[in-house]
Amino acid sequence: MKLYNISLNSLWRRKARMLFLLVGLLIAISTVIILLNITQTMNNDIANKLDEFGANILIVPQSDELSLSYGGMSVSGVAFDVKPLQESDILKIGKIKNKDNIKIISPKLLNVAEIQQKKVMVVGVDFEQELALKKWWIIIGATPKEKDEALIGADVKKKLNLSLGQAILINGVPFKIKGILEENGSQDDQLVLIDLGRAQQLFNKGSEISLIEVAALCYDCPIEDIVAQTSEQLPGAKVTAIQQTIKTKMKSIAQFEQFSIGVSIVILLVAGLIVFTSMSASVNERKKEIGIFRAIGYRQSHIIQIILQEAFLISSVAGIIGYFLGWVVSIYVAPMIGADSVAISININMISISLMISIIIGMSASLYPSIKASRLDPTVALQSL
Amino acid sequence: MNLIQINELVKTYQTGHEKVNAVDGISLDIELGEFVAVTGSSGSGKSTLLTMLGGLSHPAEGTVVIDEIDIYGLSKEQRADFRKEYVGFVFQSFHLLPYLTVQENVMIPLAISNLSQSDKNEMATRMLEKVGLKGKANRLPNELSGGEQERVAIARALVNEPPLILADEPTGNLDTATSNVIMQLFKQLNEEGQTIVMVTHDEQNLEFTTRNIQLKDGRLLKN
Structure with a gap:
């Protein structure tokens, strides 16, 4: 028999006595785990849904002129005083250090063309990339598949009185309207979109590109890094990060994170107090027992060891059960606050964190009661002796 | 050979504004192998004397020397x-x-020693056998009778093979028949060479002891 057998038996054969302490710690630890899990899930969720937020980097040719507008792109300036981007630049973007964070690269060629004697902006796009980027687009009809098919904005449809399936002439070349964008209030309402290669051909632009929109899925790394890396690859281009809703969303997550940390600290302090009062009460109850140990020849350090071992055992159990309790509750709570794209899995790191927090609180809150116990006068403790 | 030398021992208790000498200048020697009964009315200082003999309570004055060790010259932890x-x-x-x-109760004194688990078990088993509780090693104390519990307590006191057993009213909570069994056990241990100092107020127990020390108001009345 060793001292830990005494601690173990004391807990095991008097379970009710330590139940309050265990439950107190358990509730505290699981609440902290729930908060941690939810914050992490919200972060992961945002990372998963990043592509719903559209492009966050815009690459245009260097230009001294003030722009007209397409996300800061100077339409009239493209042709005259700047060196345009080339299709080969797309490959260069794929070579930056953070290339894994880049999910969508959508090149565009902007031109003004005449359709039914009206000037319209015709945009050559890679439809696959563009549709991946503009998740919010609602297309009536279908996405153009062939080179002579076009997708038109709602305003274009209205102003030129066009309809689905109708043929139009762009600069005299026939295109078939395959799809119509539902009105979304943005500039897209005013555009006619056709295949990029076809547009280059139509406007004699070779392999030129007017601008590139990039969606970098990098919710926690600074977008500025990716911008800098891209600028390095494309010296002749102006690479800008677009401020967007994701930043606001991330800010609110950061605020929730801070709130969680604050609440966790308060909860853990309360848990510490519960441990402290329970342990102090327990020491009072066990005065006689401590007197016996002292009479038998146990040192003060032995008494401290017995009590701290008990605290260690309880807080370890609370740490592990608390983690799993918190995990189960998180699974139900996370979808309620909109973080539904991420499965909350069992995480070894989190188990260790939970265990460590519990043990640190349990042990430190028991330290003073255990020292007090060890200093009891054995004759007073034994009373009847 | 003297095992214990007590010299001019004084223990003072403060009750309100009054100082009371619970033990008031006792000197005596106890030899190895003696079975000493300490008697006296309650408040005579007999229990206080026993706690001082056992190194649990620091005297106001005087010394307790056991096996040539001045135990109140030691630090608290050394005394433990x-x-x-x-x-x-x-x-x-x-x-x-x-x-x-x-079994575990008997092993409490061994839990802080470096003996192997099997040695500890063997020692505890041997002691339980000695006090006649071999078959009850795995019971919990509340499943035992008072006499059996007292025998467990005796086995626990003996398991380390200490030179000195200090017993405070060991039969105080037992009926006469059980008391006799326990006293027989003490007598047997004494005959095997164990030194025992026992506080008692039961006159019947004196027929088992080898020496009787009587206290009154903290002083020796009879030695």
Whole structure:
């Protein structure tokens, strides 16, 4: 028999006595785990849904002129005083250090063309990339598949009185309207979109590109890094990060994170107090027992060891059960606050964190009661002796 | 050979504004192998004397020398080590730990030693055999009768093989028949060479002891 057998038996054969302490710690630890899990899930969720937020980097040719507008792109300036981007630049973007964070690269060629004697902006796009980027687009009809098919904005449809399936002439070349964008209030309402290669051909632009929109899925790394890396690859281009809703969303997550940390600290302090009062009460109850140990020849350090071992055992159990309790509750709570794209899995790191927090609180809150116990006068403790 | 030398021992208690000498200048020697009964009315200082003999309570004046060690010249922790080596306590209300089995209770003094588990088990088993509780090693204390609990307490006091057993009213909570069995056990241990100092107010117990010390108001009345 060793001292830990005494601690173990004391807990095991008097379970009710330590139940309050265990439950107190358990509730505290699981609440902290729930908060941690939810914050992490919200972060992961945002990372998963990043592509719903559209492009966050815009690459245009260097230009001294003030722009007209397409996300800061100077339409009239493209042709005259700047060196345009080339299709080969797309490959260069794929070579930056953070290339894994880049999910969508959508090149565009902007031109003004005449359709039914009206000037319209015709945009050559890679439809696959563009549709991946503009998740919010609602297309009536279908996405153009062939080179002579076009997708038109709602305003274009209205102003030129066009309809689905109708043929139009762009600069005299026939295109078939395959799809119509539902009105979304943005500039897209005013555009006619056709295949990029076809547009280059139509406007004699070779392999030129007017601008590139990039969606970098990098919710926690600074977008500025990716911008800098891209600028390095494309010296002749102006690479800008677009401020967007994701930043606001991330800010609110950061605020929730801070709130969680604050609440966790308060909860853990309360848990510490519960441990402290329970342990102090327990020491009072066990005065006689401590007197016996002292009479038998146990040192003060032995008494401290017995009590701290008990605290260690309880807080370890609370740490592990608390983690799993918190995990189960998180699974139900996370979808309620909109973080539904991420499965909350069992995480070894989190188990260790939970265990460590519990043990640190349990042990430190028991330290003073255990020292007090060890200093009891054995004759007073034994009373009847 | 003297095992214990007590010299001019004084213990003072403060009650309100009054100082009371619970033990008031006692000197005596106890030899190895004696079975000493300390008697006296309640308040005579007999229990206080016993706690001072066991190194649990610091005297106001005087010395207690056991096996040539001045035990109140030691630090608190050294005195704990001393108790572990030299003293086995038997208490009136048994003071067994309710959450440990009989075997485990007997092994409490061994839990802080470096002996191997099998040695510890063997020693505890041997002691339980000695006090006649071999078959009850795995019971919990509350499953035993008062006499059996007292025997567990005696086995626990003996398991370290300390030179000195200090017993405080060991039969105080037992009926006459059981008391006799326990006293027989003490007598047998004494005959095997064990030194025992026992506080008692039961006259009947004196027929088992080899010496009777009587206290009154903290002083020696009869030695």
